Amino acid sequence: MELQKIYKEVENRIQRINFEALWENFHPFNFALYSEEIVCFCGRLLPRTDEFIANTTIYYENKWIAIWHLSEETDLDILTAKIIHEMFHAYQMEMGEKRFANEIVAVRKY
Numbered sequence: 001m002e003l004q005k006i007y008k009e010v011e012n013r014i015q016r017i018n019f020e021a022l023w024e025n026f027h028p029f030n031f032a033l034y035s036e037e038i039v040c041f042c043g044r045l046l047p048r049t050d051e052f053i054a055n056t057t058i059y060y061e062n063k064w065i066a067i068w069h070l071s072e073e074t075d076l077d078i079l080t081a082k083i084i085h086e087m088f089h090a091y092q093m094e095m096g097e098k099r100f101a102n103e104i105v106a107v108r109k110y
Helices: 003-015 076-094 103-109
Strands: 031-034 038-041 044-047 056-060 063-069
Touching: 003 031, 003 038, 003 076, 031 076, 056 076, 063 076
Parallel strands: 031 063
Antiparallel strands: 031 038, 038 044, 056 063
16 A cells, blocks of 8 residues: 555545535645554655554644544545545644534444
8 A cells, every 4th residue: 555645646635625615714634644554644654653543633743633544445535535524623623622522422322
């Protein structure tokens, strides 16, 4: 799996999205794709560190970023949508949002 190539493809798709049409003042955030050992962040390859766990948003290099673990080939449009979903969580954190759904309860209940 070529992380840099996938990263660039996702980045190109993200650039075509009108974030403001999704949510007022929503904007793109930096993101990272990672495997078991390597992280591709802003197009550059780095060794994976403990911050990179799960598919979420993290505070990294003094900014909120979206992260996604790649363990197998995936549809790039779906991956892009998932990254944008995590970017929205980064936006929520940037805005100081405190209300988050309990996803564990939601999975069990519904």
